């Protein structure tokens with residue numbers, strides 16, 4: 334075996350181990366085991382962890398085997414020679430719900446969730462080229478809302494908005510403008526903004542009826558009178574007279590690349606924007622070609638999410654199937670094709686994985 338073969342065989346062992354570790358960590362995250370271990374705050378035996386979590390000791394012992402050999406938890410001798418397990422604080426800082434925006438544990442659920450939802454239809458797609466319906470991903474909106482909770486809650490109002498247009502967007506939101514969240518999902522971001530800027534009016538648009546109903550219920554229950562939700566296909570907005578020149582700011586977070594007709598959706602945004610309005614599209618910061626992404630720190634992960642979800646849902650009904658890694662060059666070209674002439678691409682210090690495309694419409 335030459336050095337290159339030796340290195341690759343080790344890499345293969347890493348791949349198999351890390352893939353397995355991700356699956357077990359996802360189960361642990363789901364059962365709040367990292368939170369339990371952090372709360373225990375000291376080496377604990379299987380029976381103590383079972384007591385604290387209410388989970389089955391035999392399953393827990395096997396799971397702890399994965400976590401120990403994967404160097405996620407540390408082992409020390411416990412009472413009566415039993416093994417005791419500690420989640421070091423340096424690891425807990427990236428694995429628990431308390432970690433907030435540093436919580437990477439939440440992402441361990443993503444690949445297992447997509448595999449359990451769509452392995453067979455994606456597998457068939459390799460032969461047929463067909464897309465995979467949204468209905469195949471029943472738990473996806475819940476998961477996206479969990480991610481949105483982790484991300485938006487900390488960053489949207491405190492970091493993103495104050496930086497847009499050198500602070501002018503924030504001033505306008507405080508004075509009172511009309512805002513649309515396109516592809517709002519369960520409305521986590523929309524409801525947050527509506528609460529933060531009571532003088533502005535917010536309309537959330539999404540094609541998913543159930544997600545829209547969840548957002549609407551949350552707005553109702555929390556007494557938000559400036560938040561409204563509508564079920565609309567973004568590709569059909571251009572033909573809707575009641576939405577002509579309706580908004581001063583449209584924002585679409587992670588909501589364009591998996592649409593089947595993104596060009597029409599962009600044209601719809603142009604249609605909805607009043608003169609002097611702005612469109613903020615926040616989407617993955619990547620290159621459009623593969624070679625440009627070789628040094629992307631999460632390249633394989635993001636392409637896999639795209640392969641298992643974003644691309645196949647975007648291929649439905651003869652759709653474009655852009656995929657999550659469509660990249661900045663392709664995104665800019667599509668925005669220009671839809672009629673946006675002034676486009677600024679801004680990196681965001683608080684969110685290095687996404688890029689902010691700020692498009693302005695002249696007065």
Ligand SMILES: C[S@@+](CC[C@H](N)C(=O)[O-])C[C@H]1O[C@@H](n2cnc3c(N)ncnc32)[C@H](O)[C@@H]1O
Pocket residue numbers: 477478481515516517518519522538539540541544565566567568585586587588589591592593
């Ligand atoms: C990845 S989720 C992002 C949701 C939300 N913006 C967030 O940050 O959590 C993409 C959203 O776009 C919505 N969507 C997909 N195609 C759409 C279309 N044609 N018109 C409107 N919404 C659409 C999906 O239902 C989903 O809620």
